[in-house]
Amino acid sequence: MNERPPVDALIPPDEVPPGNVPSVARRLAFYQRAGGIVVPFMTAVLAFVMGGIVVAVSGHNPFTTYWGIFKGTGLDWLIPGLHASDAATNLQQTLIVATPLMLAGLAVAFAFRCGMFNIGGQGQYFLGWYVAVIVGSTFTGLPGPVLIFLAITLGALGGAAWAGIAGFLKATVGAHEVITTIMLNWIAIWVGDYLFGVNGPLQVAGFNPFSETISDKAKLPVFWGDPVLQGLHIGFFIAIGMLVVYWAVLNRTTLGYEVRAVGFNPEAARYGGISVRRNYFLAMAISGFFAGLAGAIDLLGWKFQIATADIHQSQIAFVGIAVALLGRNTALGTFFAAILFGALLTGTSTRNDALTIFSPELAGNLSLIIQGLVVLFVGADVLILYLWNARRKLRAGPRKAQA
Amino acid sequence: MIDPAVAEVQERPAMLELVRDRRNVGIAGIALGVIAAWLTLPPVLTESLVAPLIVAAVAVAAGVYAILGNERRVGWGAVAAGVVGAAGAALAVQSSSDHLHTVFVWGALLGATLRFATPLVFAAIGGMFSERSGVTNIALEGMMLTGAFFAIWGADKTGSWAAGIVIAMAAGGAFALVHAFFAIQLRADQIVGGTAINFLALGVTGYLFISIYGSNGTPSLSDAESIPDITIPGLNHIPPDRFGNFLNDAIGQLNLMIWIAIGLLFVSSIVMFRTPIGLRIRAVGEHPRAADTVGISVYGVRYGAVTLSGVLAALGGAYLSIGFVHSYNENMTAGRGFIALAALIFGNWRPFGAFGAACLFGFSSALAQRLGPAYGSQYDTLFQALPYVLTLIAVAGVIGRSVPPAASGRPYKKQ
Numbered sequence: 001m002n003e004r005p006p007v008d009a010l011i012p013p014d015e016v017p018p019g020n021v022p023s024v025a026r027r028l029a030f031y032q033r034a035g036g037i038v039v040p041f042m043t044a045v046l047a048f049v050m051g052g053i054v055v056a057v058s059g060h061n062p063f064t065t066y067w068g069i070f071k072g073t074g075l076d077w078l079i080p081g082l083h084a085s086d087a088a089t090n091l092q093q094t095l096i097v098a099t100p101l102m103l104a105g106l107a108v109a110f111a112f113r114c115g116m117f118n119i120g121g122q123g124q125y126f127l128g129w130y131v132a133v134i135v136g137s138t139f140t141g142l143p144g145p146v147l148i149f150l151a152i153t154l155g156a157l158g159g160a161a162w163a164g165i166a167g168f169l170k171a172t173v174g175a176h177e178v179i180t181t182i183m184l185n186w187i188a189i190w191v192g193d194y195l196f197g198v199n200g201p202l203q204v205a206g207f208n209p210f211s212e213t214i215s216d217k218a219k220l221p222v223f224w225g226d227p228v229l230q231g232l233h234i235g236f237f238i239a240i241g242m243l244v245v246y247w248a249v250l251n252r253t254t255l256g257y258e259v260r261a262v263g264f265n266p267e268a269a270r271y272g273g274i275s276v277r278r279n280y281f282l283a284m285a286i287s288g289f290f291a292g293l294a295g296a297i298d299l300l301g302w303k304f305q306i307a308t309a310d311i312h313q314s315q316i317a318f319v320g321i322a323v324a325l326l327g328r329n330t331a332l333g334t335f336f337a338a339i340l341f342g343a344l345l346t347g348t349s350t351r352n353d354a355l356t357i358f359s360p361e362l363a364g365n366l367s368l369i370i371q372g373l374v375v376l377f378v379g380a381d382v383l384i385l386y387l388w389n390a391r392r393k394l395r396a397g398p399r400k401a402q403a
Numbered sequence: 404m405i406d407p408a409v410a411e412v413q414e415r416p417a418m419l420e421l422v423r424d425r426r427n428v429g430i431a432g433i434a435l436g437v438i439a440a441w442l443t444l445p446p447v448l449t450e451s452l453v454a455p456l457i458v459a460a461v462a463v464a465a466g467v468y469a470i471l472g473n474e475r476r477v478g479w480g481a482v483a484a485g486v487v488g489a490a491g492a493a494l495a496v497q498s499s500s501d502h503l504h505t506v507f508v509w510g511a512l513l514g515a516t517l518r519f520a521t522p523l524v525f526a527a528i529g530g531m532f533s534e535r536s537g538v539t540n541i542a543l544e545g546m547m548l549t550g551a552f553f554a555i556w557g558a559d560k561t562g563s564w565a566a567g568i569v570i571a572m573a574a575g576g577a578f579a580l581v582h583a584f585f586a587i588q589l590r591a592d593q594i595v596g597g598t599a600i601n602f603l604a605l606g607v608t609g610y611l612f613i614s615i616y617g618s619n620g621t622p623s624l625s626d627a628e629s630i631p632d633i634t635i636p637g638l639n640h641i642p643p644d645r646f647g648n649f650l651n652d653a654i655g656q657l658n659l660m661i662w663i664a665i666g667l668l669f670v671s672s673i674v675m676f677r678t679p680i681g682l683r684i685r686a687v688g689e690h691p692r693a694a695d696t697v698g699i700s701v702y703g704v705r706y707g708a709v710t711l712s713g714v715l716a717a718l719g720g721a722y723l724s725i726g727f728v729h730s731y732n733e734n735m736t737a738g739r740g741f742i743a744l745a746a747l748i749f750g751n752w753r754p755f756g757a758f759g760a761a762c763l764f765g766f767s768s769a770l771a772q773r774l775g776p777a778y779g780s781q782y783d784t785l786f787q788a789l790p791y792v793l794t795l796i797a798v799a800g801v802i803g804r805s806v807p808p809a810a811s812g813r814p815y816k817k818q
Contacts, residue, residue: 183791190788365609372602
């Protein structure tokens with residue numbers, strides 16, 4: 001392991017021709033060094049401030065709105081003596097949402113580390129749903145733990161296969177993964193609509209566009225809160241475990257080394273004897289594995305059944321993009337970003353009746369705007385660094401004048 | 404004076420060249436694969452599979468011939484077309500001729516193809532300007548959605564569709580300016596920036612839609628608020644009658660915007676390839692440093708091109724909301740911006756190429772719309788996936804590999 005050079009050493013800094021701009025990965029590495037935790041933090045703050053301006057412009061009070069959202073997240077449970085009575089259930093909700101967000105974030109992050117942008121997390125997530133609901137409602141004769149293991153594993157592999165199509169096309173004919181993954185999203189949506197829709201082959205008996213409900217044995221055990229009222233299920237720990245797996249695979253295995261090398265500079269990696277094509281395919285499939293896992297865990301954890309209307313409404317894996325970008329594609333960053341966005345989504349969801357000042361549909365779109373701003377600012381690290389440096393210069397300015 | 408015999412000898416190689424060029428054979432194979440399926444449909448409607456299978460076999464043979472001559476892409480395309488054509492023919496022979504007659508009304512299908520293709524054409528032409536100037540624009544989707552919302556809002560507030568279109572163009576241009584600022588000035592990653600614009604557009608339009616119209620949806624549009632259809636009289640007297648008023652069904656009553664889109668094809672083609680402006684855009688997209696050296700403002704050209712792309716994408720969205728569907732719902736563009744991008748790539752970053760690809764996707768949407776009712780509602784949704792599957796196949800590059808502008812997606816730093 002020691003004879004491998006660090007990934008940065010593969011590209012001499014002065015080899016980049018003038019006018020040629022570093023790749024996404026290079027850029028990310030750059031501001032990882034330059035900005036530390038400051039950049040993502042400021043990004044989030046800036047996005048929330050601008051979201052507040054939108055709220056204010058549309059004639060609502062941004063402070064009471066954000067306070068309402070904060071109460072809805074249940075994060076006040078952490079403040080002893082101050083929290084409302086429903087804080088615990090709200091916090092369970094936040095963590096239930098954060099669970100798939102961590103995994104969807106990892107799905108985006110892993111592909112990013114290989115220099116690819118996986119926007120198809122949503123379709124891969126749906127494959128996790130479909131496979132898990134089929135397994136969970138078909139093989140009901142199996143003992144509970146076996147059934148859960150089978151449903152989760154096959155669901156994740158379904159996501160891996162779906163993303164693998166995009167990876168395969170990227171590796172063989174160079175089809176751009178952004179377009180292929182988005183198309184695969186829509187194909188997954190309509191196939192699901194067909195499978196579980198009225199008169200579809202997997203529709204539950206009756207006239208409603210629903211799938212079968214999974215067997216009680218296949219439901220993930222709840223460890224905090226009331227199972228009837230959607231308590232926090234053990235999928236949360238699976239997600240945490242996957243954060244560790246992600247870190248270990250990227251930083252402690254040959255595969256991770258190759259993936260990162262390809263992400264830094266495919267040409268240099270190829271020159272160094274790494275099969276770029278193989279890594280494109282593998283990175284995409286692993287990325288889809290995380291997203292499929294998110295779908296399977298959601299289904300076994302609290303959904304239990306698919307309604308075709310849900311297929312058209314779910315946006316969870318798109319939020320994963322913002323999670324990965326804000327978390328700078330690191331395991332720890334993804335964890336905190338997932339908690340942040342999980343809180344945001346829970347705080348602005350329609351189930352939150354604390355939001356009487358601000359209709360939940362509006363709040364839901366507000367969280368979309370904040371996501372958009374986060375992605376926009378993260379992409380423009382230059383802007384954040386510029387603002388940060390300007391502040392530093394301002395502070396340094398008077399001192400220089402004294403000297 | 405040339406001896407006739409000599410002239411004949413000189414001509415013969417030219418004819419032979421045409422057949423010897425394995426690429427042409429492959430393209431003919433693709434066409435034969437389509438014809439194989441077409442034979443089983445009205446008006447020919449062969450009852451037996453013999454003729455279609457022979458034609459399909461010839462298509463596959465042509466494909467193999469092309470592959471052996473190293474024309475792999477076209478060759479595999481022909482093989483695929485032959486196999487798919489044979490499968491389609493087999494399916495069509497199985498189903499009743501009544502069904503086929505209700506689905507394959509060619510005039511109506513062509514009309515619907517144009518209706519579905521038009522939003523894609525606007526966005527794809529917009530994308531062409533942006534990408535040719537070196538800025539990847541996956542935010543077309545969001546700009547289109549912005550256009551769709553602001554068109555209906557503008558038409559509703561002012562009572563005039565024309566004002567609605569202008570407001571939509573302004574809104575799309577504004578979003579494009581944001582993308583341009585981040586992509587050009589701040590040199591942010593253009594894919595990430597574009598994704599952000601898509602999120603923002605979804606959030607902003609959704610926010611405004613709920614806060615203005617609530618859960619009731621947009622009000623129904625009056626005639627003054629919808630983009631009018633252009634009726635061409637007298638087309639139903641023009642043969643061929645056998646196809647059932649073919650011309651009248653196809654182009655007798657199309658929306659104004661469809662004709663504008665077709666006009667735009669010619670205009671954009673001339674601007675891009677026959678004027679100094681187009682030359683500058685292409686120079687900036689291929690080699691920004693060289694363009695800078697001869698005094699072309701790289702930033703200026705890119706700002707202009709990206710803004711124009713937003714304006715055009717918004718036009719496509721405006722057609723969608725106040726010309727085609729006559730209402731608005733959240734995320735109504737449903738990935739059309741991305742399909743437009745695929746059409747652009749498939750069409751090799753050229754207006755008429757993009758138009759051809761857009762028509763292919765439009766045709767699959769039109770077909771899906773007609774197949775569903777004929778074959779039962781459960782298949783309705785499955786056919787909805789058709790345009791996306793086709794896009795996937797198209798991007799995978801069955802026919803010809805596309806070469807993007809050299810500097811597309813690369814920010815430029817002035818020195």
